[in-house]
Amino acid sequence: MILVLSKSISPHDREMIRIYLHDRGFAIREQQLGNEVIIGATGKGVVDLRELGLLPGVERVAATAKPYELVSRETKPEDTIVTVGPVKIGGARISVIAGPCAVESKAQIMETAARVRESGAVMLRGGAYKPRTSPYAFQGLGMEGLEYMKAAGETYGMPIVTEVVSPELAVHMKDLTDMFQIGARNMQNFELLKKVGALGKPVLLKRGPSATIEEWLLSAEYLLASGTRDVVLCERGIRTFETYTRNTLDISAIPVVKSLAHLPVIVDPSHAVGIRAKVSPVALAAIAAGADGLTVEVHPHPDEALSDGPQSLYPEQFERLLRDIEAMAPVVGKELLRIPRPQTGLGEAVQPSVFVQQGAAGKVAFSGESGAYAEQALIRAFGEEASRLSVSSFSAVFDAVLDGSAVAGVVPVENSLAGSIHENYDLFLRYPDIGIVGELKLRIVHCLIAQAGATLESIRTVRSHPQGFAQCREFLLQHPSWQMETYANTATAVASIAREGVAPQGTLPRVAAIAGEAAAKEFGLHILKSGIETNPLNYTRFVIIARKIGDTAPVPPSLGSDKPNKASLVFSVSDTPGALFTCLQIVSEKDINISKLESRPIQGKPWRYLFYVDVNIPKTPGVFEAAMEALRSQTKDFRVLGSYHAPQGG
C-alpha cells in the first residue's frame, strides 16, 4: 500500500499518519520520489483505504498487490526522466549510448568516442572491469581504463557509463563515472545494489539473463530504496532454448515494463543477439516497441577487439543505424536526442549565456493553447521542462521572438498531406531579423474530440484549423452534413468546446473538434474517433526561429549543435526568359540537392513571385558558400532564412 503525502503536510499530520499505520500493524518506509513524499506500508494490518485517504495530509492512497512500490507506476503515474549531465533519458526522446565492450587502450576509446559522437551517440559506454565467463579471458584495464574513458568522455562531451562489479570498487569509481552500470550477472547482487544505490548516482540496471520482469523490478526497487532517484532499466536478452542468437531479446518486456514502472527502459541489442548483422534490425524493433534508447557496442576495428568483437558494429554501421532511428523517430512520436558539443567554434553554436543575456529566461513561443501540435513540437525540440509562451497567432510568435519575450519560437511551415502554411512563409519577409535555426517533423494523428456522450450521429458542427480539415478530407466527406467552423488552431477549437460546457440535459453534444490527443487530454474531453487523417503518413514540418545577431541567428544550446545540413533561401528573379533556370543551374552544377521549391506572390507587385528554396548543404567545405554567392549575384532580394540541422526522415 502506498500513501502519497500532500506537499504542504505539517510535521504533526505526518506523525499522526505514522502512528495510525503503526497501530494497525504496518511496517512503514518513507521515501522522496521525484518531488513527492510517499509512505510505503507493508504487513498484515487491515485498514479501510477510503478512511486512510481522508486523513489530513494524505493526497492519494493506492493499494498495491505488487511487491515493489518505488518503481511502480501506481506510485508515480508520470514517466521518470533520468538526467546524466546534459543527457536526458525517457519521455519524448530516444537517447543512444555507444562504445566498445571494453576499454582496451587510450587510443581505442578515444577513437571510438570520436566516431560514435560524430554519428549522434550522446553517452559513451565501455567496460573497465569485465565480468567474463572464463577466468582466462581479458578482464579489463580496471581503474586505468576508467581514467582513459573519463578523458574520452570529456574530450567529446559525452557522459560515461561503466559497469561496477563490487561494492568496494563502487566507492573508488564514483568520481570517475557519470553513471554506474549493474551488469546482467550482478542484477541480484543485493549488497552491490544497496551500495551503488546509496551513492546516489544514476544507474543503468541490466536485466539478468534468467530474471523475470518482477525480479528485475525488485532489483530496481533496491536501488531506489537505497537512495538513488535515477535508474534506467536495460533489457539485454534472456536465456531461452534458442541458441542461434547469444540470448533472446524479450521485446515484449518493453511495453510491459513501461506499464508497470515509471522508469525509462532502454535496450542493448548487442548482448541480446551477439551477431553483428542482427544488431541493427533488433535495435530498430526495440525503438518501434517503445524503448527510450539503446546501448550499442561499437568498435573501430571489431576484428581486433579483445571482447565481443563479433557483436560490435563498425562505426559506419552505427552511423547508418542512427540515421534509420532518426527517420523512424517521428513515427513513434519521439525525437532522437542530440546534445551540444563541448566546444563552440562550429559556427552557429553559442553558449547558454547568450540566451540568459537576452533576458527571456529561455521561454519558447508557440501559437495556440496547451495541447496544440506546436506545443508538442516545442516539447520534442526543447524538452518537457522548457518554459513555454503560448500566444494567439503565428505573427505573435514572431513578435515574441523579436521583442525578446521568447528566445525562440516554433511555427509550422508545411504538412505532408495539405501542403505549405503560407502565412508563415510570408511572415519571414515581414520579419527580416528572424532566422531559422532548426526544424523537426511531427507525426500528426488527428482525433475527433467532443464532450462525453457524443456520437458520430449527434455531431452537427466540427471545429478546427483549415489544415485540420484539409488533412481529414476523406473522413469529412463521409459526413457531408457537418458544418465546418474555422479556428486559429486545433487546440483552440477544443478549448472552445470545453468552455461551452456539457450539452443541455436530455440532448447529446452536437459540436466536435479535430485536434490531437494531447488537446483532448488537456481539456478533459472525449475522443470519439482517433486516426481520422486521410493517410497515416501525415507529418507537419515545424521550424524553430530565433532573432538574428548580425547575419546569423544563434542556435538555442538545448537544440544541440550538429553541423547544418540544410538551408532555406528566398529570392526573386528578373522577369526574363531563363532567369529561374539560371539559378537552378548554379545549384545543380554544384551538385546541391533542392528539397523544396515554392513560389509566393509578392505583395503589392501583381504577377511577380518570390521563390522559397530549401537545399541540402553538401559536406565539402566551401561548395555551399560559393553557390550562395553565385545565386546572390543572379537574383534579387536574396536572403538565407537560415542554415540549420534537419533530422532525417518524416
Ligand code: PEP
Ligand atoms: C556489457 O554491457 O558490457 C555487458 C557485459 O552486458 P551484460 O551485463 O548485459 O552481459
Ligand code: MN
Ligand atoms: Mn560486451
